[in-house]
Amino acid sequence: MTILRPRRFRVQGFWAQGLSGMVLLLVSVAAIAADPAADAKHEPDISDIPAVRWMPKPFPVPNADAKTEDEMKPYTEDLGAADVKFDMVPIKGGKFKLGSPDSEPGRNPDEGPQVEVIIEPFWMGKCEVTWEEYESWSFDLDKQRRKAKNLEPTEWDKLADAIARPTKPYTDMTFDMGKTGRPAICVTQYSAQMYCKWLTAKTGRYYRLPTEAEWEYACRAGTTTAYSFGDDPSKLGEYAWYGENSNDRYQKVGQKKPNPWGLHDMHGNVCELVLDQYLPDAYAQLLPKQPVKNPYFYATKEYPRTVRGGSWQDDPESLRSAARRGSSKDWKMQDPQIPQSIWYFTDATFAGFRVVRPLRVPTEEEAKLYEPDPKIRQDYVEAQGGKQ
Secondary structure, X not given: OEEEOOOOOOOOOOHHHHHHHHHHHHHHHHHHHHOOOOOHHHOXXXXXXXXXXXXXXXXXXXXXXXXXXXXXXXXXXXXXXXXXXXXXEEEOOEEEXXXXXXXXXXXXXXXXXXXXXXXXXXXXXXXXOEHHHHHHHHOOHHXXXXXXXXXXXXXXXXXXHOOOOOOOOOOOOOOOOOOOOXXXXXXXXXXXXXXXXHHHHHHOOOOEOOOHHXXXXXXXXXXXXXXXOEOXXXXXXXXXXXXXXXXXXXXXXXXXXXXXXXXOOOOOOOEEEXXXXXXXXXXXXXXXXXXXXXXXXXXXXXXXXXXXXXXXXXXXXXXXXXXXXXXXXXXXXXXXXXXXXXXEOOOOOXXXXXXXXXXXXXXXXXXXXXXXXXXXXXXXXXXXXXXX
16 A cells, blocks of 8 residues: 555544553443443443454355455445445456546646556445435434334444444535435535444444545546546436536436446546545656555645545536546535534535445554544534533
């Protein structure tokens, strides 16, 4: 894995407890997972601990286990009491050129120079994360439905319940565009990362956001054209929701044709948050190192972060496989809270995300680089006078 512009990872509020505190917390997590009768009030907050340190054994799901790339198969993840499922598609590792050639119509300078990149195998969400999936965590619907059905929490449930959740949004974040079967929008990268952490606890399988390079590799699906279906934008309506056919709103996921690797809505519907800091000259920094294995520009500041894929309100050139953009402070313009929420992009009705699951589970040191920065929540809680 090639990490660019790394910074020291801080886990404040956890390491400050010292070694004895760490041991006590880990013992508490283990005890809760082992004891179905444990009082939920005593659940520790494991939000700031790297997931690979406490990952339980995987919850059994057909075809989800694989030790080698050849064993990888599509599978359906089941969120249990929430009655929500979603599909994961295997993406074999390989080599490709990141970025676009100078000759591509609509190309922007930040898409070059093209760089040869090597990507390790992973699974990727067949569709963007929907409201049903996201609110199983964010609105605590999973726990509420377990209680309604009088279900005893499993060891996975207990760990998932110990992940922090967002504060209540000040308004309906769908903005009257519909919810059922549609992608979760208006969420920050931090929220998306925390959802991935909850999903890891809930399933015992390691989930995270894709890196920018992984996202483009999966979007291209072995192609070198402007779009995964070719260079002709007149065909875009078969594969994507965008400015000309969206009726000024996002749409249900999975309705358009998939790309060659079986992924829906990689072009359009909502643009998708990835892990990387947005840097206009990112590829120029990679050029001397090529071929670059698993490149990742670790985020060192809040803005801009990279989003990919174009959205329901964009023109065709913004939906190209190589098209890039960065997040902005303007994405929180309508947020009336002081300080503004770490959980919501109130003005990003065009932005969502999808998840990946690497075949090779990262080491703890690697995983820290993919984790949500704990200082974000610590600073937010302090600014709120101690309120979660």
